[in-house]
Amino acid sequence: MNALRQDGSREGSPLMSRLVFGIVLALCAGPGSRAAKADAIHGPWTLGHGDLSVIYSGSGSAFGSEVHLHSGAVVDGQTLTADEHGEPSEIQIVVPVAANLKRINNPSGFFEGAANGYDFTGDDYNATGATVEGNLWMLGSSGDAAHYGTPFVGLSAEELTAAAWDGNISLTLGTVGFDGSAYGTTGGVFSFYSEELTAMWSSVGSFTQQSVALIPEAGHIHGFMFFSQPGTYEVTLLANGTLAGGGGPVTGSAVYTFQVVPEPSSVALAGLGAAGVLAAGWRRRRRAAGRNSTATEIAG
């Protein structure tokens, strides 16, 4: 993702490989990537444990948000040696090709930490927006994350002080943007299922959204996140809580970016297409250069 930071360090690379690499990364990263702050953790989060966390400054009526990356997580290719806290806008959560389990019945597939199989074909999984037999990317349990080589993503209110809050913090789904387009009936669908495999959130328009309860200070949960297509998902989560002692309501929202990587065949096709276009351009430039050279010689 360094190529997307506009750091200017491009001298010395062959033109073709630089451009193809840039185009493929742009296809994978989509419009969700932004120039990163130099002093904060940033970049693609590819492995290890992290939580999408609700935070609070101690005053006011607005929650903040962060990505709490635990020691051992891999961000921008680097393994963290201590916990780090990143801005949601600076972290892209990568959902790799290996996480495409497809919406099928796979009796020997690895799921919930064991090779005991899974069956996503039932109506319970209609909220994923995937067609039966179609593609379906999943971020699951710790065992699944380790097996498929994905980030292990939780939702957390651990940064809050328990005594300051009256009851739980509730999280609900706001908008979901897909490849730069707002929430729509077409395009990729994001959904979240609880650990019990109950559908809680879905960007399928007809779905009745549920709220996820988080306990301040102690609470984080892990469930199953599903994505129906490759591309960039910008998922807005809404947090609601009430301060203890009549302190009033506190709300907040945060946008988290998931980069769902397409199957290699799609990437290869995109790469080949880009290479073809670049090769044609190169040939045109050579011909033009040849014509100019001939013209110069004639003029000389």
Place this chain on the structure above:
Amino acid sequence: MVYTKIMHTLAAILALICGLLAGPALATPLIYSGGHGDIRANWNPATSPNLFSLVLRADPGAIIDGTPLTAAAEYAADSFVFRVPATANLGRIQNTTAFWGGNTSPPNSGYNFSTSTYNYLGTAVGNPLWVLSSNSADAAHYGTPWIGFGAEPTGLTGWVGNLITFRLTSFAFDGSAYGATGGQFSLSVPSGSRRWNTADGSFANDSYSVGAGLHDHPRLYFTEPGSYSVGITATGTHTTYGVVSGTEVFTFQVVPEPGSCSLAIVGGLAVAGGLLRRRVPRGRALCRRVCWFARIA
């Protein structure tokens, strides 16, 4: 003289009852009764490359002996017990309006332990069933510990299959070894799929894996009140160090319904009170044990 003999006999019976209720941990272990803690596989390849040390890693806010921790702390397996309160007795039933899964909208999504999926529990539909949920909101709602299994110290890489496996390798209920009768213990993933159970009489298929360097929260089930001694072995195969393993026995005290519990306490206190009046030193010793049981209950 006869009266003294009667009192000795009563004291012995009370001690036996207390011992049965409290299990083998008579050194008044700490009681972990709420908040988050992981049964964690610690690993130090520099000193013991082939050994996992299994401990309880309790997070800030975890309640140990009635007091919330202000900082994370680790406890040896034999230094504490997990308290499973009477409020965790959800029953092997379908309850469509119960608080479950942390889902509060619409209020209380309910649970259903009555399906055949849960036959591995070893108790009939309609019977009592104590449950420790995998969900932190459920744990807070029912006032139970929220227990995870952690392998953070292993790091993410270098492990065959990228997994650390926790196996059930020994079991006793109220001091008696594994049997077809008595309390049964099970562990499932949060969706309810079995990973460990004692009702099948075998440890052969009792395996639960978490990602190396990660942690997860399973669901735990108990079919009767009493003391469960659960032997857990964590194993991983490291590409450099080979097989790494460690075993400990953890104790779960499952608290009976308030009716039977208070009867036991009242009876115990009455006998102990009689002893205190006549034999102060012995009475104090018994009282300590009765009081410890009262803390558990």
